[in-house]
Amino acid sequence: xxxxxxxxxxxxxPGGSLRLSCAASGFTFRxxxxxxxxxxxxxxxxxxxxxxxxxxxxxxxxxxKGRFTISRDDAxxxxxxxxxxxKPEDTAVYYCNAKTRLPKYEYWGQGTQVTVSS
Numbered sequence: 001x002x003x004x005x006x007x008x009x010x011x012x013x014p015g016g017s018l019r020l021s022c023a024a025s026g027f028t029f030r031x032x033x034x035x036x037x038x039x040x041x042x043x044x045x046x047x048x049x050x051x052x053x054x055x056x057x058x059x060x061x062x063x064x065k066g067r068f069t070i071s072r073d074d075a076x077x078x079x080x081x082x083x084x085x086x087k088p089e090d091t092a093v094y095y096c097n098a099k100t101r102l103p104k105y106e107y108w109g110q111g112t113q114v115t116v117s118s
Contacts, residue, residue: 002026002107004096009112012086016116020081022096022109030054033099034072034079038092038114045095049081053101063089086116 008020020036035050049060049070058070069082079096096109 002098002105004098004107004109006094006096006109006112009094009114011115011117013118014086014088014116016086017082017084018086018114020083020094020096020112020114022079024077024079024096024098027098027100027105027107029077029098030074031101034070035097035099036070036079036081037095037097038090039095039111040092048094051079083114086114088116090114091116 003025005023006020008018010018012018031053033050033052036048037045038048039045047061048064049058049068051058051070051072055072060068067083067085072079091114093111093113095111098107
């Protein structure tokens with residue numbers, strides 16, 4: 001049974017930091033591309049950051065470059081999103097995503113709410 005379990009969301013003031021975690025199980029984590037997406041009401045889900053297998057490559061949305069860092073720990077089957085200098089516009093539900101290599105499947109976590117507000 002595939003599971004992606006996010007944690008670490010919450011309420012933070014502008015300028016603050018949060019670290020999201022996504023614990024994965026039920027598929028071959030180390031060869032999978034892992035990503036974080038976010039979604040606000042009435043908008044499409046958008047890619048925030050991704051990291052390829054073995055951490056060779058990372059990509060970020062322009063809006064979070066220089067503030068967010070994605071990383072992975074293959075020994076723990078966990079992917080992280082370190083979010084610094086948070087802004088109110090970062091408020092969203094953040095979802096963990098996995099894309100496996102062979103066979104090609106895609107999985108989603110249940111989401112974790114991040115609210116940036118004073």
